[in-house]
Amino acid sequence: LVIDASAGQTIFEGGVHREENFAPPRLLDDLQVDIAALGEAGHFELAGPDMRHAEYCDPVDRPPVGDWDAFFALWERLDMVRDQLQPELGPMLPEIELHYVRYPKGGYYSRHVDDFETTEPRRSRRRVSFVAYLTPAWTDHDGGYLRVFYGDRYADIPPLPGSLVLFDSYQIHHEVLPTNNERFCLIGWFHTPCDALKSNCTPTRRERHEDDDFTFGARVYLNTPAAAASSDL
Ligand SMILES: O=C(O)CCC(=O)C(=O)O
Numbered sequence: 001l002v003i004d005a006s007a008g009q010t011i012f013e014g015g016v017h018r019e020e021n022f023a024p025p026r027l028l029d030d031l032q033v034d035i036a037a038l039g040e041a042g043h044f045e046l047a048g049p050d051m052r053h054a055e056y057c058d059p060v061d062r063p064p065v066g067d068w069d070a071f072f073a074l075w076e077r078l079d080m081v082r083d084q085l086q087p088e089l090g091p092m093l094p095e096i097e098l099h100y101v102r103y104p105k106g107g108y109y110s111r112h113v114d115d116f117e118t119t120e121p122r123r124s125r126r127r128v129s130f131v132a133y134l135t136p137a138w139t140d141h142d143g144g145y146l147r148v149f150y151g152d153r154y155a156d157i158p159p160l161p162g163s164l165v166l167f168d169s170y171q172i173h174h175e176v177l178p179t180n181n182e183r184f185c186l187i188g189w190f191h192t193p194c195d196a197l198k199s200n201c202t203p204t205r206r207e208r209h210e211d212d213d214f215t216f217g218a219r220v221y222l223n224t225p226a227a228a229a230s231s232d233l
């Protein structure tokens with residue numbers, strides 16, 4: 001197991017799983033080199049809407065700079081996480097949505113959810129959100145906590161270097177509190193396949209899947225590798 005065995009159950013129940021030292025210190029060092037090189041190459045771009053103040057970069061489709069092997073090591077570990085979570089959370093596509101994010105001093109991200117109802121047809125939707133925190137050092141004074149909401153209560157999660165945080169993309173409202181220092185992370189989403197013929201696949205009522213099928217509300221998605229392989233994000 002690449003993360004704690006309790007992770008799938010925690011996420012299934014609408015909790016937040018935190019895994020400390022997901023990226024070991026040496027990998028963290030190399031990832032910082034990678035991010036710095038991509039920054040110098042001008043590969044980061046400001047996110048559009050003003051609810052967030054951060055810059056994003058595609059770590060996969062990149063100019064030939066940085067430490068690809070370090071990024072790839074993190075990507076592989078995340079793919080193992082995806083594999084580990086499938087028995088509890090249902091099938092998730094091998095294509096993973098990924099961004100490096102840089103929050104400058106004063107950066108933030110207002111309260112939001114990562115997946116929401118849509119009337120647009122879609123082939124997959126965000127199922128599990130994850131954030132790998134890649135800032136070299138963090139102290140309480142740096143701020144930039146991830147605030148997660150449970151109804152009218154909340155918890156503040158420190159962006160500890162090398163830690164990984166995972167939660168349900170549809171259920172968990174969250175925000176990034178203003179950071180007092182530059183803050184780096186790799187964020188991304190594991191997608192679940194949708195029935196391409198239906199307009200959307202928003203879960204209305206959650207049920208635990210059984211054997212090879214899993215159910216969100218009224219819809220059943222078959223766990224067939226062929227279906228997963230042919231979908232794109
Ligand atoms: O930076 C973080 O801790 C979370 C970012 C986030 O919520 C998002 O990009 O959707």
Ligand SMILES: [Fe+2]
Pocket residue numbers: 112113114129174
């Ligand atoms: Fe988010």
